[in-house]
Amino acid sequence: MGEVVEFVTSNKYGRRFYKFSNSSITFSLKGSGYAVIGLSNLPEVKHIKQWVYINRHGNTGVTQYQSVHSEHEVLIAVETPNIISEDRSQKFWLTWYDKLELGKSGSTEPIFSREIGTNNLKYVSFISHRNTNSVEWRFVSPPLIERPGLKPIEGGKMYWVKYDGLLPYGALIGGYENEFLYIMRAPHEGSLTPGKFVPSIKCGFVSWGGYMHLKNEFEILCGYDCTWVTTRGNVIPCGAVPGGYTEYGPETMYVGRCQRDKHTIPGKVAPSYSVCFFPYNDEEAYEAVYEILVAPYSSPRYTPTKIVPNVRVGEYIGEHV
Incomplete structure (x- = not known):
């Protein structure tokens, strides 16, 4: 009170x-x-x-x-x-x-x-x-509620599992679009691209080149020692979970998700584009403000007093490419 x-x-x-x-x-x-x-x-x-x-x-x-x-x-x-x-x-x-x-x-x-x-x-x-x-x-006046700090947990580290027709144990729910969506990644045009897995049709979808592409062979992200952090542009939080790489460079791509029409859709973040791309309605959609998946304690930059410090991509890419 x-x-x-x-x-x-x-x-x-x-x-x-x-x-x-x-x-x-x-x-x-x-x-x-x-x-x-x-x-x-x-x-x-x-x-x-x-x-x-x-x-x-x-x-x-x-x-x-x-x-x-x-x-x-x-x-x-x-x-x-x-x-x-x-x-x-x-x-x-x-x-x-x-x-x-x-x-x-x-x-x-x-x-x-x-x-x-x-x-x-x-x-x-x-x-x-x-x-x-x-x-x-x-x-x-509203009571003062302090934001709880993140605490290390045992197990639950992030890992990728090849899809064999069954949703793997520990698959991470990444969004919702008429049903729960999961995070997947698949090779495409020389890249390894994160996207969304739709359980009802047992297919994955990635966005690339302005279109949505169906995938039958892919990996699904599993684990639970993570959190979603809101960011924008090319500001990448420390501990952001790598999901793949672009066809050029290559540049590390991260797991992101966006809001669209009251849905939450997993996608990819290539920092040099300063947006999160995601597959939606047969197209490659994007948002400049998005959430990015973070495993906080995986980064040496993490400190308990700063929940998830942000750094701009210029400071960050060199350590993780």
Whole structure:
């Protein structure tokens, strides 16, 4: 359980930011006029992306600008007379995951709802409009949860097994596309390329040259001493699991996976291309932001204080090609 936070915003109250990683908050307020909530990706006023205002004597809605003390664009406004009171606290909920919605406690119907494109809004600031009135606020701050460190485990090291018609013991689930997908690799045009294995048809698929290619002979990745790490471009985490090599150079390719149409598809990461390629809908698709498979303790660069340090490909390739 988090800490109960109570305060009054007025002309003597400094701006404070509180972190809410779950994109929602339940709060109570009592006041004489105009309460404002700012949502931002960093704890600074200049980074506030959305302003939510609650006005006892007028409208409730959303504005967008650098500051509520300047002219700002009203994105949505709803008439809400007497929505807050000077005499007793009113309880509200606010969410901002893919939609920005405000509602009264006890009701699932929002006062307003607006689609938003920014999903990294983690900081919340509370103020009174133009500091002309005081507002009493109350909410429960989220508990501080430390990210657990990765600990070495016995066994489970990564290894490749030649497919013989049966899914090998310890095969690593790598994604989902109407069924669980597994990670495979197969030779193709002089390369050794990671891709996806589809159990229902007992075939593997790799992406190469803009197309998806079916494979009947391939290896499947097994083991469990690993984790998926989100990265982008050519930033390769230490301990990334090698899955093969390109036809040129050769350059080491790593095991990656991408999100597409609510599916998670395993594929290949050739760092010089700065994307993850994956076989999907008979084509070679790609994403610049992706997950890469990492066996953390396999790298001498790993330290417990830095869960998975990142290095750019220029620093990294020379050690692993």
